[in-house]
Amino acid sequence: QVQLGESGGGLVQAGGSLRLSCAASGRTFSNYAMGWFRQAPGKEREFVAAISWSGGITYYADSVKGRFTISRDNAKNTMYLQMNSLKPEDTAVYYCASRPGTGAWMAANQYVYWGQGTQVTVSS
Numbered sequence: 001q002v003q004l005g006e007s008g009g010g011l012v013q014a015g016g017s018l019r020l021s022c023a024a025s026g027r028t029f030s031n032y033a034m035g036w037f038r039q040a041p042g043k044e045r046e047f048v049a050a051i052s053w054s055g056g057i058t059y060y061a062d063s064v065k066g067r068f069t070i071s072r073d074n075a076k077n078t079m080y081l082q083m084n085s086l087k088p089e090d091t092a093v094y095y096c097a098s099r100p101g102t103g104a105w106m107a108a109n110q111y112v113y114w115g116q117g118t119q120v121t122v123s124s
Contacts, residue, residue: 002026002113004096009118012086016122020081022096022115030054030074033099035111036081038092038120048094049081050105059105064090086122093117 008020022034035050049070050059058070069082079096097111104110 004115006115006118009120011121017084022079024077029077034079035097038094040092047106088122088124091122
C-alpha cells in the first residue's frame with residue numbers, strides 16, 4: 001500500500017503561481033512512477049503530468065506544457081507540481097497518483113494509488 005496526500009492548493013489570480021506537493025508513505029516511494037491529474041466541475045478527470053521513478057523522464061499534457069513543472073525528491077518521499085502562468089481553465093481538484101512501470105503516462109487506469117485531491121482555483 002502507498003498512501004498519498006496532496007497539499008498546496010488554494011486561490012490565485014490568473015498569471016500567478018502555486019506549488020503542489022504530494023507526500024507519500026507506505027511502500028518504497030522511489031519504486032513508483034508518479035503523476036498528477038485534475039478534474040474540473042462537470043468534466044472528466046484529465047492527465048496533467050507524470051514523472052518516472054528516477055525523475056529522469058517527465059511527460060506533460062499539451063495544455064500545461066511550458067507552464068507546469070513536475071519533480072520529485074525521493075529522499076523526502078515527495079513529488080511536486082510547480083504551476084506558473086495559471087489560467088482560469090486550470091481551476092480543478094488536483095490529484096496525485098502512483099503506479100509501477102513506465103509508459104502510457106496519460107492513462108488513469110495505469111495508476112494504482114491515489115490521493116484525495118487539493119483544490120486549485122484561478123480567478124480571472
